[in-house]
Amino acid sequence: MQYTRLGTSGLRVSRLALGCMSFGDPSRGYNEWALGDEAAEPLFRQAVELGITFWDTANVYGYGSSEEIVGRAIKEYTRREDVVLATKVFFPMHEGPGGRGLSRRAIMEQIDASLGRLGTDYVDLYQIHRFDPETPVEETMEALHDVVKAGKARYLGASSMWAWQFQAMQHAAEANGWTRFVSMQDQYSLVEREDEREMMPLLAETGVGSIPWSPLAKGRLTRPWSDQQTERATTDPLQSRYSGEVNRPIVDALQKVAQDRGVPMAQVALAWVLRNPVVSAPIVGATKPHHLADAAAALDLALTEEEASVLEEHYTPRMPSGF
Secondary structure, three states, X not given: OOEEEOOOOXXXXXXXXXXXXXXXXXXHOOOOOOEOHHHHHHHHHHHHHHOOOEEEOOOOHHHHHHHHHHHHHHHHHOOHHHOEEEEEEOOOOOOOOOOOOOOHHHHHHHHHHHHHHHOOOOEEEEEEOOOOOOOOHHHHHHHHHHHXXXXXXXXXXXXXXXXXXXXXXXXXHHHHOOOOEEEEEOEOEOOEOHHHOOHHHHHHHHOOEEOOEOOOHHHHHHOOOOOOOOHHHHHOHHHHOOOOXXXXXXXXXXXXXXXXXXXXXXXXXXXXXXXXXXXXXXXXXXXXXXXXXXXHHHOOOOOOHHHHHHHHOOOOOOOOOOO
């Protein structure tokens, strides 16, 4: 495994992050495909064996059950001091005033709830899951700063939003001497590159690390276009966004490069994401052992400029998704 700093911060993370959205309790009304403790066990063990020490979850994953599973896994398969643990806040957890959004009330309530489920006194990275237009950015940034000063989080991060929104939040922190974000968890893959226009140049200029979500486009970049898609891939909005015909030439080009290399398509797609110097650690959501094995192999796959050009030439502008 390779390791790097998260942006220009001092936080050292593995070059791959284990995405824990796949773990949860379906009985809580979450995804029926989520893996419980027993099914997730080999994946946690594999992550530890591969040296993937950066684990990312969120309060809303499994409505708290993902955090519970991750917390138990840390105790069972590794040590808290060996894991860089990240979670998030924003999406609804309940209907009360502290159940959603980025108000001071919500942040203070949800960090304590997350820590309780994770079974730890602190998280290494506390991230806002989205931008909250209903709360002043100063209120959010001061509350997050207080979470850090209280020792409940070591660093702060953000996720998918417009570049101007992210900069507004950073400016509020800088102007008031509060803790800044060190990371941006943005959507980035061969079929979703809109953040190359403004967000990634901003991250590069300000020393913020990118930890992309869905670098394999929910599996669309792991198999030929002609392969039959699952029902989930065509009905789940998080996946169906990648099924448009505009993406076929990109997937076909990816398939050709992978065949010429003699490696799985997933390795090439992830190696392309890793080429971007702003990217610290793509987030890999695993449900099968080969998912993490392919991701680890991608770290040693250096694409040529010609191969990168072939992979990129068919991309066309589109409306950003996932905000």
